[in-house]
Amino acid sequence: MGKIAIIDDNLFFRKITFHLLKKTGVTEDNILMFENGKEAFEYIIKNIKNKNLLPELILLDLNMPIVTGWKFLSLFRIVNEKHNYNPQIYILTSSVDHKDISRAKSIHEVNGYLIKPIKTNDLNDLLKKSELKINVPE
Numbered sequence: 001m002g003k004i005a006i007i008d009d010n011l012f013f014r015k016i017t018f019h020l021l022k023k024t025g026v027t028e029d030n031i032l033m034f035e036n037g038k039e040a041f042e043y044i045i046k047n048i049k050n051k052n053l054l055p056e057l058i059l060l061d062l063n064m065p066i067v068t069g070w071k072f073l074s075l076f077r078i079v080n081e082k083h084n085y086n087p088q089i090y091i092l093t094s095s096v097d098h099k100d101i102s103r104a105k106s107i108h109e110v111n112g113y114l115i116k117p118i119k120t121n122d123l124n125d126l127l128k129k130s131e132l133k134i135n136v137p138e
Contacts, residue, residue: 002056005032007040007072008092009064013116017059017092023120024127036064037072044076048083057130059092059114062100069093073107080109088130090114 004026006017014033021031032055034040040058047053062069069091079085091104094116104113112129114122 003030003032003054004057004059005034005040005055005087006059006092007034007037007064007069008059008061009036010061011035013061017118017123020118020120020123024123026127037067037069037075041067041072041075041079044079044085048079048085051085054085054087056087057127058087058089060089062091062093062095062104070103073109077109090126092116092118 004021006014006021008014008017014035018028018031018033022028032040032043034043037060044054060069060072067075073089076089086109088111089109090112091100091110092114093100095101096115101113104110112126114126
């Protein structure tokens with residue numbers, strides 16, 4: 001089963017998403033949680049040679065301190081080009097700003113844009129769309 005990363009500065013949201021993912025059948029050891037883009041990027045760089053440790057799906061908030069979701073995406077593009085690491089990335093944010101939505105859609109590495117709050121059904125649909133090797137209830 002592929003790993004899923006939750007990158008969000010809001011601890012409450014990380015915990016809610018963690019529990020919703022577990023409800024969809026994802027096991028705890030396949031869920032990675034990061035408080036900001038810097039933590040996530042450092043983890044990816046540290047483990048880039050071991051693809052089994054890297055997330056296949058990234059749920060990325062945009063508005064975070066230290067390294068925003070936008071900055072993470074620009075840093076990630078460099079890693080993607082150099083190491084051919086291509087996880088699915090979904091923006092998961094509270095921003096309904098049309099500029100953010102348009103900007104996200106223009107970034108090749110972004111697979112979708114979801115607005116918080118999310119529900120178990122939203123995650124089920126996302127996991128079904130993704131190519132993760134995961135058992136998702138029908």
